[in-house]
Amino acid sequence: MAKFTLNMSSICHRKMDTFGEKHDTIGLSGGLFAGKGKSGYNCYKGEWKMNENIIKRNELLANKVIKGLESRNMTGYYAATAEEAVAKALELIPEGSSVTMGGCMSAIEIGLVDALKNGNYNFIDRDKAEDKRAAMLAAYDADFFLSSANAMTEDGELVNIDGNSNRVSAIAQGPKKVLFIVGMNKVCSDLDGAMKRARNVAAPINAQRFGLSTPCSKTGACMDCKSPDTICCQFLITRYSRHEGRIHVILVNDSLGF
Numbered sequence: 001m002a003k004f005t006l007n008m009s010s011i012c013h014r015k016m017d018t019f020g021e022k023h024d025t026i027g028l029s030g031g032l033f034a035g036k037g038k039s040g041y042n043c044y045k046g047e048w049k050m051n052e053n054i055i056k057r058n059e060l061l062a063n064k065v066i067k068g069l070e071s072r073n074m075t076g077y078y079a080a081t082a083e084e085a086v087a088k089a090l091e092l093i094p095e096g097s098s099v100t101m102g103g104c105m106s107a108i109e110i111g112l113v114d115a116l117k118n119g120n121y122n123f124i125d126r127d128k129a130e131d132k133r134a135a136m137l138a139a140y141d142a143d144f145f146l147s148s149a150n151a152m153t154e155d156g157e158l159v160n161i162d163g164n165s166n167r168v169s170a171i172a173q174g175p176k177k178v179l180f181i182v183g184m185n186k187v188c189s190d191l192d193g194a195m196k197r198a199r200n201v202a203a204p205i206n207a208q209r210f211g212l213s214t215p216c217s218k219t220g221a222c223m224d225c226k227s228p229d230t231i232c233c234q235f236l237i238t239r240y241s242r243h244e245g246r247i248h249v250i251l252v253n254d255s256l257g258f
Contacts, residue, residue, distance in 0.1 A: 055080070055253060058184045061154065062251045065187060068156025072240045074247040076156070082110035085252045089179060090115060092248055093144050100124035100139045101146035102167030106181040106256040112146070136166045140174030147171055148257050149182050150202035151194035158182075158238040158249070159194040161203055163231035171236060180249040183256030191237070203232055205258040 059078060066076035079085035089112050093099060099121050107113050116123045124142065129135035139145055147167060149158045158180065162168040171178055188194040204216035207229070214230055215223035222232070241247045 050253070058253045061187060062184065062253075064154055065152070065156055065249075065251060068154060069249055070156075072156050073244055074156065074238075074241045074249060075245070076249045076251060079250055079252045082252060082254060085110050085181065085250050086112050086115055088250055089181070090119070092177075092179060093121065095120040096122070097143040098122040098124060098138075098141075099144045099146065100126065100135070100142045100175075102139070102162075102170060104146045104148045104181060105258065106148040106183060106252070107146045109256050110181060110252060110254075112181065139166065139170045142175045143177065145170045145175035145178045147178060147180055149180055149186055150198035150258075151186050151188050152182060152249075153191055153194050154187060154189055156249075157191055157194065158236075159191070159198045160236045160238070161198050161232050162234045162236070165234045168234050168236035171238060176246070178247050180247070181252065181256065182249055183252050183254050185255040186257070187251075195235075198235075199232065202258050207231055209258070 059080070062076075062078040066078065069076035077088050079088055089107075093116070099116055100123070101107060101113070104113075113123075117125070124135055124138050126132050126135035147160070147170075150161050151159045153159075158171075160168050160171060186197070188197050199222040200216075203222060204214075204220050207214045207217040210231070212229040212231065214227045215225045225232075238247070
């Protein structure tokens with residue numbers, strides 16, 4: 001049997017995706033021993049590369065989702081990379097616009113938040129505001145509100161769960177435009193699947209992230225709790241936009257957020 005020497009500098013990490021399976025999170029880079037996760041990622045020279053068949057599937061599925069969004073008076077776009085997603089977002093957001101967000105990890109992960117902070121935009125950062133309540137209320141009059149979705153359906157419905165409810169309320173009404181950044185890992189076949197993902201994947205992870213004492217943070221699955229710490233206070237299903245041009249969704253060929 002051939003022997004391999006483990007070089008710690010060659011270990012390649014990638015974030016576990018959430019397609020409903022547990023996947024390999026480390027592998028050896030390069031050559032014959034390139035690690036391959038079940039989700040179709042290859043680790044080569046220290047970087048994970050998505051399998052071309054997964055890329056093709058995501059693009060085809062995104063086209064279906066975009067048609068579903070259009071039937072619901074919303075606008076969808078597909079970005080093959082994080083860089084393309086940022087470019088599309090900045091194309092949609094005019095310079096000088098007031099922009100805020102509701103804890104959108106996906107926008108942070110692709111680099112959009114940094115681009116807005118460093119660009120010619122009025123980015124309202126509630127985390128740095130002296131009066132956080134005032135910063136949160138400013139979202140209702142902002143030009144753009146950034147969000148992701150806890151899950152969405154192939155037919156274009158968006159599902160979000162909220163604890164403080166500032167995020168879901170701003171999605172529903174207030175800001176002139178809402179821009180969703182959604183990784184393809186969050187697309188589910190139907191509304192039932194989307195609700196299950198939001199409650200059993202997104203909610204437990206976010207409860208753990210915020211250090212909340214909820215049953216799901218301890219079990220990893222929704223227990224339909226009424227804990228004082230629950231973040232499942234408000235459920236919003238965005239199935240149609242009465243206002244044309246208000247809701248935009250950028251689907252990203254990546255595993256983003258939770």
